[in-house]
Amino acid sequence: MELNNLKDAFDRVAKKQKLSCSKVQEVMDQIVQEIEKAIEMMQSTTLDHKSILAELKKKLHEIAPLAQLEGTQKELNIALSKYPKALEKTLNPDISKAYRNIEFDSHTVNQIIASHFYRQGMFDVGDCFITEAGEAEAAAAMRSLFQEMYQILEAMKSRNLEPALKWAAANSDNLKENGSDLLLGLHQLQFVKILQKGSREEALKYARTNFVPFAGNHMAEIQKLMGCLLYSDRLSESPYAHLLSPTNWDIVAEELTRQFCNLLGQSYQSPLSVTIAAGVQGLPPLLKFMTVMAGKKQEWQSMKQLPVPVELDKEFQFHSIFVCPVSKEQSTEDNPPMLMSCGHVLCKQSINKMSKNGSKTFKCPYCPSDVDAPRCRQLNF
Template identity: 90%
Template sequence: MELNSLKDAFDRVAKKQKLSCSKTQEVMDQIVQEIEKTIEVMQSTTLDYKSVLAELKKKFHEIAPLSQLEGTQKELNIVLSKYPKALEKALNPDISMAYRNIEFDSHTVNQIIASHFYRQGMFDVGDCFVTEAGDAEEAAAMKSPFLEMYQILEAMRSRNLEPALKWAATNSNKLKENGSDLLLRLHHLQFVKILQKESRDEALMYARTNFATFAGNHMAEIQKLMGCLLYSDRLHDSPYTHLLSPTNWDIVAEELTRQFCNLLGQSYESPLSVTIAAGVQVLPPLVKFMTVMSWKKQEWQSMKQLPVPVELDKEFQFHSVFVCPVSKEQSTDDNPPMLMSCGHVLCKQSINKMSKNGSKTFKCPYCPSDIDAAQCRQLNF
């Protein structure tokens, strides 16, 4: 809403400025026109210059340029004076009020930043950072796997699948455990690449060598690829032309990146990028809260739980575990997280204990709501 109101304010300024410029240009054209007429008269007649200039002065009084411009300029000044206030309201320059004085482990933070540079392929920047941060010894361990990944991806961009196939074959068991068919996708690309060279026999030999182990679960896909053999000399003009799309390579490259990070025990998205993106979302409500509660700054610094609800988009909701805020224990199958009618969540054992096994209602530990254990619902993360 704030950004929409800011856009509306900007549009009003732009509209008034356009009107002001148009009116100014119109008045200037009138003045130039009268001056040109006066020059023509002075060049073509022997009239006294003073009378000609007096007539020009009279025309200027009739045009009244300042009076014509005054109205539009006044309207422009009004909206211009309001725009900085709208900017200040929508884009609060002082975000430091939401800062909490918390000690950070600088070594861990440096590792996260360095890892971000390496996983983005910015190896020179990462090396420079770890050197200045004094963590060069651990940098090699972080850099090496991502260096291998980008070498594989770079080879794929050059349409060389050998490094990718070698890596996928080496890690085939782990890929199967993850439910990934990356190895088959890579063989798929290699098969089509061979067939594009109009080498039907070589493509058939490649299929016999590499597709047999996937026949049990992917027969339909393999049969489709075998159908391509009938059009080896005109694959671009066939029912299988979609197999030649460069998008197929991009999709497989993304899957390889995802699985590579997965086998490293890391997320596909950079933790630093996710943290910053989530922080951008939660910052406005926190700044707004602190603007209202500025007189309680010390209390804000000592709070152990956020006093206001902070909503995050679905892409940031990926908790694999839940820790009960009452018992401080992780949820299990026997002790699952339960959503109470007020919207807060506790583990089942905590609810049973506080409700005497459902025999009475109890107060939520975080709000004054009365909770009936029978109305609590199990949550699945």
């Protein structure tokens, strides 16, 4: 909602600016028109130039450019003066208010940062970091593994599939267990690449050698590839032209990255990137909360859990989490979510507290239903 208000304020400034520019252009056109008329008269008649200039001065005085521009410029200045205030109110520049003194495992944090550099192919920066952080031994293995992945991806950017095919063939069993069709995808790219060179016989030979193991589950894809043989000299104009799209390479490269990280026991995305992106989303409600709790800084520092629910996008939801709407505590094995007879959900400890350990019925906090604690059922997400 606050971002919508900020956008409205920006739109008002943009609208006023357009109006101001249009008015300036209109007045300038009027002035230019009168001056051109005066010049034309001076060139085409024998009239006294002084009288022509006097008439021009009169016309310009009637146009009154400053008077015409004053109104729109004033409105623009008012909108411009309000916009920085709206920015400051919505986008709080002092994010340190939401800072908490939390102890982190420095070894884990250093590994996450080094891993991020290596994932991006910034090996020199990663080496410098782990050396200064004293983590050289722990990060040496990580570097070599990500370096292999980076070399494979760089080769794919140059349309060289040999390193990727070699890695996928060596890990084919693990890829099958993960349900990945990466190896088939690489063979498809290589087949199309050979066919683009106009070598139909070589492409057919490659297909016979490499597509047989996939015939059982991927016959439809293989049949399409065989159809490409009929258009080897004009594949870009054929019904299979979509196989030439660079997007196909991007999709396979993404799958390779995902599977490579999976076999390393690493997440597909950099934990550092995910943490920062999630933090950016969660920062506004925390800043708003701290504005309300301006005089309770010490209480904020001692809290073990977030005091307010922070909604994140689905891309940051890696497992089910339930926060009791009454106690504001996250559910645990000892304090699981419980479904009440009315359909609402609370944590077990909240139900026990409201029912005096099941000795009496209680009213649901969200509807007027009477709830019998023994009839509540545990939910498993």
